[in-house]
Amino acid sequence: MSRFWSQTSKKILPYVPGEQPNDRTYIKLNTNENPYPPSPLVLKAIRENANESLRLYPDPECNELRERIASYYGFNKEEVFVGNGSDEILAFSFMAFFMPDRPLIYPDITYTFYDVYASLFRIQHTIVPLKDDFTIDIKPYCTDGAGIILANPNAPTGIALDIDNLETILRNNPNNIVMIDEAYVDFGATSVMPLIKEYENLLVIQTFSKSRALAGLRVGFAVGNKDLIQGLNRIKNSVNSYPLDRLAIIGAMESISDNAYFQETKQKIINTRERIYENLNDLGMNIIKSKANFMFMCHKEIYGEELFKRLRQKGILVRHFNRPRIDNYIRVTIGKDDEMDIFIEQLKKVISEN
Amino acid sequence: MSRFWSQTSKKILPYVPGEQPNDRTYIKLNTNENPYPPSPLVLKAIRENANESLRLYPDPECNELRERIASYYGFNKEEVFVGNGSDEILAFSFMAFFMPDRPLIYPDITYTFYDVYASLFRIQHTIVPLKDDFTIDIKPYCTDGAGIILANPNAPTGIALDIDNLETILRNNPNNIVMIDEAYVDFGATSVMPLIKEYENLLVIQTFSKSRALAGLRVGFAVGNKDLIQGLNRIKNSVNSYPLDRLAIIGAMESISDNAYFQETKQKIINTRERIYENLNDLGMNIIKSKANFMFMCHKEIYGEELFKRLRQKGILVRHFNRPRIDNYIRVTIGKDDEMDIFIEQLKKVISEN
Structure with a gap:
C-alpha cells in the first residue's frame, strides 16, 4: 500500500x-x-492489415464492425456497442447505468467481476443467494427495485435460465436496466437478444473470446435499445476514445463473416x-x-x-x-x-x- | 438522454x-x-503472430513488454505499467490516485481529456490559467496542496517546461502525485523520467501512438516508483484484466527493439x-x-x-x-x-x- x-x-x-x-x-x-x-479468414485478414495503416488511429466509432454484428443478429448499428472484451463493456455499463446512485442486484455465486465493479464504482448492491441446487430463484429479481445483472448461462455453474423466466424478470422491471451477460450463450443456451425489440430496459453483452476463439484479440459487444448504447458511448468517450485497435476490429469482422x-x-x-x-x-x-x-x-x-x-x-x-x-x-x-x-x-x- | x-x-x-x-x-x-x-520489424512480428495463439488470453501482466520498456529506459519491470493507449492509463491514474477524495490541479489550456476524467470520477480540481504567452507559471503548482497533471510538451501549444522547473514542482510536492504526460516528449523536449529514482511522487506517461507511429495499435505506458505502478495495477485488475491484445503486445515489443x-x-x-x-x-x-x-x-x-x-x-x-x-x-x-x-x-x- x-x-x-x-x-x-x-x-x-x-x-x-x-x-x-x-x-x-x-x-x-x-x-x-x-x-x-480462430477462423483462418480472421488470421488472413489480420496478416493483410498489418501494414502502414497502423500509424493511423482506428475508427473511434468502430462503424464497420458494429454494422457487421448488427446485420448478423438482425439489429441496427445504433443498437450495437463494441469494447475491449466483455469485461470493459461490463465496467462501462456499471458506470453508465448505476454509478453511483442506482442500486443493483445479482446472485451470490456468479462472475466475481460484478463484485469488483460494484466496489470500484461505489454502487449500492444486494446479493441474492442461489438456491441449494445453484439455480436462480427469480422472485427477488421481480420487484422493480433495482437494476439487475445476470450471467446466462451462469458462471461458474454453467446453468442457464430459460427465456420465459428472463422475460418475467424483464416484464417486472420496467424502470430498471436488466443486463444479461451472455459470454457463454453460444454453447447451448438461448439468447435473450430477440426481446430487445420489446424491452427498452434490456442490455445483452457477449464476447468474441469464447465461442469465436479470440480471447487473445480482446473484443466484446453489447446489444440493446439505441438510448442504452448511446449511454455506453458517452462513458467510452470519457475514458478512452479508441479501445479497439485496427487489427482487433478487422479480425472480429472476419469472424462474424465466417459463420x-x-x-x-x-x-x-x-x-x-x-x-x-x-x-x-x-x-x-x-x-x-x-x-x-x-x-x-x-x-x-x-x-x-x-x-x-x-x-x-x-x-x-x-x-x-x-x-x-x-x-x-x-x-x-x-x-x-x-x-x-x-x-x-x-x-x-x-x-x-x- | x-x-x-x-x-x-x-x-x-x-x-x-x-x-x-x-x-x-x-x-x-x-x-x-x-x-x-511503423517499423517494418513491428509489421513482420504481427504477421508472424497472427496465428492459432489468438485463441488464448494474452499475459494479463504483459511481463515481456514491460521488461522490454524497462530495460530500454533503465528501469525494472515493476516500475513500468502498460495500457490501451495513454488515455486508458490517464483514466486509471485518475482513479488510482485521486478518485474521489484527493484534489487535483492543472492548466486551463491543456489536453481536454483531463477535464473529462475529473468530471467522470468526480474529482475536485483547480484550473490554473496559463500565462498570456501560453507558458506555465509554476508557482501555483508549488504549494503541496493538490496532485498535479501536466502535459509536457503541453497540448495543443507544443510548449515544453524544462527539467529545472519540473524538479522545482516535484520538490515542492512531497505529499502529492505529480503526473507528467509525455505523449509528445520524443519530438524535442526532455523527459523527466530520470528523476523517478529520486522522486517517489513522480509518474511519467508516454505512448506508442505518436513517435512510434502505432496509433492504430493502442499501446501506452507509465513509469514510476513501484508502489505507484502497483496502484495502477490494482485499478487495471478491477476494470479489465487484459486491455492489451496479443498483437499489440508483440508489436510494441518490436517497436522498442528497432531503435x-x-x-x-x-x-x-x-x-x-x-x-x-x-x-x-x-x-x-x-x-x-x-x-x-x-x-x-x-x-x-x-x-x-x-x-x-x-x-x-x-x-x-x-x-x-x-x-x-x-x-x-x-x-x-x-x-x-x-x-x-x-x-x-x-x-x-x-x-x-x-
Missing part, C-alpha cells in the same frame, strides 16, 4: 484471472478458452461436453448440467482444492474458487476430445490414489 | 476526438499521427517542423515554438475557425478548438515534407483569397 493511493485504490479487491503458468506444458482447462483456433466455421467449432465443443458427461459420472463425480464451454463438478470424497492441486501435478490446469458454497468444486473448461480423454484418465488416477 | 442513464452518464461531457472523414482524400494534419509507417528506425523517423519530423517555421512566419502566421509533432498557430486577420474551414475545403485537415483563449488558433500536425509543402501552398492561397 502507498500513501499516494486514493481511497478507491486502497479499498478495492481486484479480480484475479486464471493462472497462465510457464513452468511446464499443461493441458489448459482453467480459463474457458476455445480449444480450436460456417463458428457453427462447426462450437458444435464440436458441445458434442465433447455431452460425450464426457457419463464418463465423469461413472467416476463418482457430481457434475452440474452445463450449457457453457465448461463444467462445474465435485467429488464425494476429495475436496475441491485438493482435486485442483492433484490435477495440476499431473499436468492438468483447472480452476478452483476459494469462495463460500463453491469451494468444494472445480471448474473444467471443455477442450478437444483428446484433451478431455487425458483429463478423465488423470482424474481417474487422482481418485484411485486417494 | 435516457431515463436509464446514471447521474454520471447524464452529467459528463465526453471527449471529442479529431474527425476521421471518408468523403474525400485529405492531407490529414488533425490528429497528430506520425506520417511515417534505429525510431530515432531516424522522429528526427525527420523534427527537421520538417524546423524547416517550415520560417516559411509560415513569412506568410504572416503567428506560430508558437513547438517541441511536439504539431504547431499551434494563428493569422493576424483570419479567425481560427475560418482558417480551419477554408483549409478543409482545399483538402487539408487541421484541428480547431472552440474554447476560450485558443479559438483563434489552429493546431497543425507535422506531416512529411511534401505534405507540409502542400499545406503551405494551400495556406498561402487561403490568405491571398482573404
Whole structure:
C-alpha cells in the first residue's frame, strides 16, 4: 500500500484471472478458452492489415464492425456497442447505468467481476443467494427495485435460465436496466437478444473470446435499445476514445463473416461436453448440467482444492474458487476430445490414489 | 438522454476526438499521427503472430513488454505499467490516485481529456490559467496542496517546461502525485523520467501512438516508483484484466527493439517542423515554438475557425478548438515534407483569397 493511493485504490479487491503458468506444458482447462483456433479468414485478414495503416488511429466509432454484428443478429448499428472484451463493456455499463446512485442486484455465486465493479464504482448492491441446487430463484429479481445483472448461462455453474423466466424478470422491471451477460450463450443456451425489440430496459453483452476463439484479440459487444448504447458511448468517450485497435476490429469482422466455421467449432465443443458427461459420472463425480464451454463438478470424497492441486501435478490446469458454497468444486473448461480423454484418465488416477 | 442513464452518464461531457472523414482524400494534419509507417520489424512480428495463439488470453501482466520498456529506459519491470493507449492509463491514474477524495490541479489550456476524467470520477480540481504567452507559471503548482497533471510538451501549444522547473514542482510536492504526460516528449523536449529514482511522487506517461507511429495499435505506458505502478495495477485488475491484445503486445515489443528506425523517423519530423517555421512566419502566421509533432498557430486577420474551414475545403485537415483563449488558433500536425509543402501552398492561397 502507498500513501499516494486514493481511497478507491486502497479499498478495492481486484479480480484475479486464471493462472497462465510457464513452468511446464499443461493441458489448459482453467480459463474457458476455445480449444480450436480462430477462423483462418480472421488470421488472413489480420496478416493483410498489418501494414502502414497502423500509424493511423482506428475508427473511434468502430462503424464497420458494429454494422457487421448488427446485420448478423438482425439489429441496427445504433443498437450495437463494441469494447475491449466483455469485461470493459461490463465496467462501462456499471458506470453508465448505476454509478453511483442506482442500486443493483445479482446472485451470490456468479462472475466475481460484478463484485469488483460494484466496489470500484461505489454502487449500492444486494446479493441474492442461489438456491441449494445453484439455480436462480427469480422472485427477488421481480420487484422493480433495482437494476439487475445476470450471467446466462451462469458462471461458474454453467446453468442457464430459460427465456420465459428472463422475460418475467424483464416484464417486472420496467424502470430498471436488466443486463444479461451472455459470454457463454453460444454453447447451448438461448439468447435473450430477440426481446430487445420489446424491452427498452434490456442490455445483452457477449464476447468474441469464447465461442469465436479470440480471447487473445480482446473484443466484446453489447446489444440493446439505441438510448442504452448511446449511454455506453458517452462513458467510452470519457475514458478512452479508441479501445479497439485496427487489427482487433478487422479480425472480429472476419469472424462474424465466417459463420460456417463458428457453427462447426462450437458444435464440436458441445458434442465433447455431452460425450464426457457419463464418463465423469461413472467416476463418482457430481457434475452440474452445463450449457457453457465448461463444467462445474465435485467429488464425494476429495475436496475441491485438493482435486485442483492433484490435477495440476499431473499436468492438468483447472480452476478452483476459494469462495463460500463453491469451494468444494472445480471448474473444467471443455477442450478437444483428446484433451478431455487425458483429463478423465488423470482424474481417474487422482481418485484411485486417494 | 435516457431515463436509464446514471447521474454520471447524464452529467459528463465526453471527449471529442479529431474527425476521421471518408468523403474525400485529405492531407490529414488533425490528429497528430506520425506520417511515417511503423517499423517494418513491428509489421513482420504481427504477421508472424497472427496465428492459432489468438485463441488464448494474452499475459494479463504483459511481463515481456514491460521488461522490454524497462530495460530500454533503465528501469525494472515493476516500475513500468502498460495500457490501451495513454488515455486508458490517464483514466486509471485518475482513479488510482485521486478518485474521489484527493484534489487535483492543472492548466486551463491543456489536453481536454483531463477535464473529462475529473468530471467522470468526480474529482475536485483547480484550473490554473496559463500565462498570456501560453507558458506555465509554476508557482501555483508549488504549494503541496493538490496532485498535479501536466502535459509536457503541453497540448495543443507544443510548449515544453524544462527539467529545472519540473524538479522545482516535484520538490515542492512531497505529499502529492505529480503526473507528467509525455505523449509528445520524443519530438524535442526532455523527459523527466530520470528523476523517478529520486522522486517517489513522480509518474511519467508516454505512448506508442505518436513517435512510434502505432496509433492504430493502442499501446501506452507509465513509469514510476513501484508502489505507484502497483496502484495502477490494482485499478487495471478491477476494470479489465487484459486491455492489451496479443498483437499489440508483440508489436510494441518490436517497436522498442528497432531503435534505429525510431530515432531516424522522429528526427525527420523534427527537421520538417524546423524547416517550415520560417516559411509560415513569412506568410504572416503567428506560430508558437513547438517541441511536439504539431504547431499551434494563428493569422493576424483570419479567425481560427475560418482558417480551419477554408483549409478543409482545399483538402487539408487541421484541428480547431472552440474554447476560450485558443479559438483563434489552429493546431497543425507535422506531416512529411511534401505534405507540409502542400499545406503551405494551400495556406498561402487561403490568405491571398482573404
